[in-house]
Amino acid sequence: MxxxxxxxxxxxxxxxxxxxxxxxxxxxxxxxxxxxxxxxxxxxxxxxxxxxxxxxxxxxxxxxxxxxxxxxxxxxxxxxxxxxxxxxxxxxxxxxxxxxxxxxxxxxxxxxxxxNPTKLLAKAKLEEFSKARRSEMTTQMEICWLIDHFLDLSQADVCEILAVPKQTVSRYASLRSASKTKARANRSASLFDVESPLT
Known part of the structure; x- marks a missing residue:
């Protein structure tokens, strides 16, 4: 322009x-x-x-x-x-x-x-998985997928694989961790201890 x-x-x-x-x-x-x-x-x-x-x-x-x-x-x-x-x-x-x-x-x-060979493998597998989906993955989905499937990757590795700022990886990794902690707590709680979706 x-x-x-x-x-x-x-x-x-x-x-x-x-x-x-x-x-x-x-x-x-x-x-x-x-x-x-x-x-x-x-x-x-x-x-x-x-x-x-x-x-x-x-x-x-x-x-x-x-x-x-x-x-x-x-x-x-x-x-x-x-x-x-x-x-x-x-x-x-x-x-x-x-x-x-x-x-x-x-x-x-x-x-x-x-x-890092692990990073190369993780990137290739993510691309393979992404192509098999019917809809495009969001950045949050990509970050969580890498963390879930490649436990040895550091946040810095994920940042470099996806070419996103480290703050983005840290933020979504924290959200994922909090979500998993809440899910585990809900599974271990009794039926009456589970928080009602209406409250």
Whole structure:
């Protein structure tokens, strides 16, 4: 999308519209690199352009453009009036900045995801399971599936497999643990001790 700015022309006394270049979303930038949204954000985070932030009342975590990057003119943080989620766009100079660092950051992300045979197996099995489902898995479902089926994986491993912020993995892992604890308590309680769904 081409962004423009208006400047006052002292000679004519008119407002003149000037182009400030083609700005694209982070997702569009990743598509140009042949990567999906999640992998793109992992790579841009690795190079220091994005950083995890808590978003919304539910405490979800999203990788957003750093304020320092905005100040340097590398992009903008946008909050659509009608959209549910905020998003970021990269300026032409921001795209060039990322281009110069993409190969090395991409290599580092790949190394992190492949340094453990268990992680490679877990990722392959998750992809196999996901393809067999009729509906797409949410990030929470993917995190819980990995934790349930690969007990030796650390939260850092899950974070690297899914290319999501560590805060997201920690949050959903805690919710899973609390849910399992409550379920075990309900199973061990007598019929009269189980909390009524109407209360």
């Amino acid at each position: 081409e962004y423009t700015t208006e400047a006052f022309d002292r000679a004519s006394g008119d407002l003149v519209t000037k182009s400030i270049g083609e700005w694209i979303t982070v997702t569009e930038y990743g598509q140009a690199k042949g990567q999906g949204p999640r992998k793109t954000r992992a790579i841009l985070t690795e190079m220091g352009l994005l950083a995890p932030e808590y978003f919304g009342p539910s405490g979800n975590v999203r990788n957003r453009l750093k304020l320092k990057a905005v100040a340097l003119g590398l992009g903008k943080r946008l909050h659509p009036k009608n959209g549910k989620y905020p998003f970021d766009v990269l300026s032409p100079s921001g795209q060039l900045w990322a281009d110069e660092r993409w190969t090395e950051a991409s290599r580092k992300v790949a190394v992190k995801s492949q340094d």
